[in-house]
Amino acid sequence: MRTIGIVKRVFKEMLRDKRTLVLMFIGPLFILSLVFFLFQNTSQTKTTLVVRQVDSELVTALKNDHLRVKSIHDQRAATTIIRQHDYAGLLTQKGDQLKLVLANSDQSKSTVIKQSIQQAQVKLKTQAAAATLKSEAATIKKLAAALAALTKSTTFAGHSGKATVASAKNYQLKTKYLYGSQDSTYFDTLLPILMGFIVFFFVFLISGIALLRERTAGTLYRLLATPIKRSEIIAGYLLGYGAFAIVQTLMVVIFTIYVFNIQIIGNIGLVILINLLMAAVALAIGLFISTFANSEFQMMQFIPIVAIPQIFFSGIIALDTMPNWLQVIAHLMPLYYGANSMTAVIEKGATFSTIAPNLGVLAVMTIIFLILNNQTLKRYRQV
Amino acid sequence: MAIISITNLKQGYGKTTVLNDINLQVAAGEILALIGPSGAGKTTLVSTIMGMLKPKEGEVIVLGQHMPRRESLAQIGYMAQSDALYDELTAQENLVFFCEMQGVNKKVQSQRIAHAAAVVNLTMDLNKRVKNYSGGMKRRLSLAIALISDPPLLILDEPTVGIDPELRQQIWHELHQMAAAGKTILLTTHVMEDAEEANQVLMIRGGEAIAQGTPAALLSQYQVTSIEQVFLQAGRDQDAHNRNR
Numbered sequence A: 001m002r003t004i005g006i007v008k009r010v011f012k013e014m015l016r017d018k019r020t021l022v023l024m025f026i027g028p029l030f031i032l033s034l035v036f037f038l039f040q041n042t043s044q045t046k047t048t049l050v051v052r053q054v055d056s057e058l059v060t061a062l063k064n065d066h067l068r069v070k071s072i073h074d075q076r077a078a079t080t081i082i083r084q085h086d087y088a089g090l091l092t093q094k095g096d097q098l099k100l101v102l103a104n105s106d107q108s109k110s111t112v113i114k115q116s117i118q119q120a121q122v123k124l125k126t127q128a129a130a131a132t133l134k135s136e137a138a139t140i141k142k143l144a145a146a147l148a149a150l151t152k153s154t155t156f157a158g159h160s161g162k163a164t165v166a167s168a169k170n171y172q173l174k175t176k177y178l179y180g181s182q183d184s185t186y187f188d189t190l191l192p193i194l195m196g197f198i199v200f201f202f203v204f205l206i207s208g209i210a211l212l213r214e215r216t217a218g219t220l221y222r223l224l225a226t227p228i229k230r231s232e233i234i235a236g237y238l239l240g241y242g243a244f245a246i247v248q249t250l251m252v253v254i255f256t257i258y259v260f261n262i263q264i265i266g267n268i269g270l271v272i273l274i275n276l277l278m279a280a281v282a283l284a285i286g287l288f289i290s291t292f293a294n295s296e297f298q299m300m301q302f303i304p305i306v307a308i309p310q311i312f313f314s315g316i317i318a319l320d321t322m323p324n325w326l327q328v329i330a331h332l333m334p335l336y337y338g339a340n341s342m343t344a345v346i347e348k349g350a351t352f353s354t355i356a357p358n359l360g361v362l363a364v365m366t367i368i369f370l371i372l373n374n375q376t377l378k379r380y381r382q383v
Numbered sequence B: 001m002a003i004i005s006i007t008n009l010k011q012g013y014g015k016t017t018v019l020n021d022i023n024l025q026v027a028a029g030e031i032l033a034l035i036g037p038s039g040a041g042k043t044t045l046v047s048t049i050m051g052m053l054k055p056k057e058g059e060v061i062v063l064g065q066h067m068p069r070r071e072s073l074a075q076i077g078y079m080a081q082s083d084a085l086y087d088e089l090t091a092q093e094n095l096v097f098f099c100e101m102q103g104v105n106k107k108v109q110s111q112r113i114a115h116a117a118a119v120v121n122l123t124m125d126l127n128k129r130v131k132n133y134s135g136g137m138k139r140r141l142s143l144a145i146a147l148i149s150d151p152p153l154l155i156l157d158e159p160t161v162g163i164d165p166e167l168r169q170q171i172w173h174e175l176h177q178m179a180a181a182g183k184t185i186l187l188t189t190h191v192m193e194d195a196e197e198a199n200q201v202l203m204i205r206g207g208e209a210i211a212q213g214t215p216a217a218l219l220s221q222y223q224v225t226s227i228e229q230v231f232l233q234a235g236r237d238q239d240a241h242n243r244n245r
Ligand SMILES: Nc1ncnc2c1ncn2[C@@H]1O[C@H](COP(=O)(O)OP(=O)(O)OP(=O)(O)O)[C@@H](O)[C@H]1O
Pocket: B013, B018, B036, B037, B038, B039, B040, B041, B042, B043, B044, B045, B081
């Protein structure tokens, strides 16, 4: 079958083109790692937490290398204070109730504050436990002394040794965020979007340039001078470059899970499926766009038009904050569907039926572009 | 029966007309040379015969079928004017690939490749990557690819460009043998010696067929001693004709 012939040829060409291979397989991992370190490494972050009417033991326990604690008596609303002074967070106390308000505009700072509060509570609890142990030890000593006395004299003193249990307050923490939510460490928010985008971008670029080269070298025309069907060429490209896209996708997914230790709440199979659909759309669009470029340089010029805008419509900026016409545009972007599904699966454990509509849209987009490709090939051979 | 039969063909790109009122019959076993100045429309005519372009007017029948027709391409061996080869692959891999595309039976594939490579003297260089080939070697490989399916009709767009005289003779020897075996060959050329080897010559100039016939008939018709002179004279006649109109 001719399609197989094309697939074999694509494999040979790709495997011999070491630079493209590296770009396709190492590139995504490199970008992901960069972003990971950019947003994960909080060890350098130093921030200030403002406290109001908080137990002094807790305040002492809160202090650490990354957190300065500052007490205030300002009685206005927490949000007002944070906005006015640009604090990272404000902690207030009423009885055992702790209320934490986080600005959350810099999520690494929020992380530091949350971790510090947790650590402080653990610290207080261990101190309390230690105190309890101490007092219990004292009681046991007393009892032992009484027992000794009992064996000496015959009178039983009858001692009630009640240990005083030092109990740590069990603080109830309530957290409020000015921006975003509790789930957002920035990398977590970015990862699903980034994964979809990276797969889209590399497949788009590599398949587009491959077909472009074939066109400018004249081999596409020569190929069409054989009895091959136009659809067989498209299928050959889809399968050939698709196989590389699959490998790339698997590498990205495995890397994210095992190297970044990202917890995927939903099914990994779904994550892979979404990525594969993203690769298919990218392939179809890449092939299509390449017909409008006459050189690799011109192909590059399509990146800011086709690839970059998708990032902004992928969920990084909440869709409901956009004007209506922009929302319409968002619904034309493959990455919108891909990233939404990915976020749903990775962070909320969405099932297949939940993301099926999104996947359906991606599949339809792929088919539309494949048909368009089939039509544009008519430029070279009219049957 | 004519292998190629063209009647009243008008062809062009968009609104511009490149070929006007072309009529042509090529019988089985014939070698037709298409000559004409650069930009005359030779490649356009070839593309039309292959069915890459739909005729604007008139009809083109190849091997008994109206063109354009995709399936007919299996019976046409084509050599494009510019080499269209996969540089990253070896010559052998290019040949295998086009065997698969052309639908050559797997059993005869290696024998066909060996034969085609021998005709163009590439047997020793088959395992080299095409990107390391010289210009003439690429041209020869393109010709080998056209021969690979042993087709009843060969269409060669300037096959002798960049080919040394010795090899040119060898190639012509092969082409004559193929024609003797009943295969039809259409080639375009700027080399008058090639035209003299053909059974039939068609001269195109300014989109029109200005002279047509066997080389001998053309020489006697124009009372000259070489095809080159026919070519020049026919061109002058056409200009004079157009001035008088
Ligand atoms: N794809 C195209 N689109 C528009 N015009 C074209 C196209 N291809 C060729 N032409 C025009 O058609 C005319 C004939 O071109 P063609 O390639 O058929 O000439 P040719 O006889 O093969 O020339 P050469 O001997 O240089 O190969 C030229 O004027 C050319 O500019």
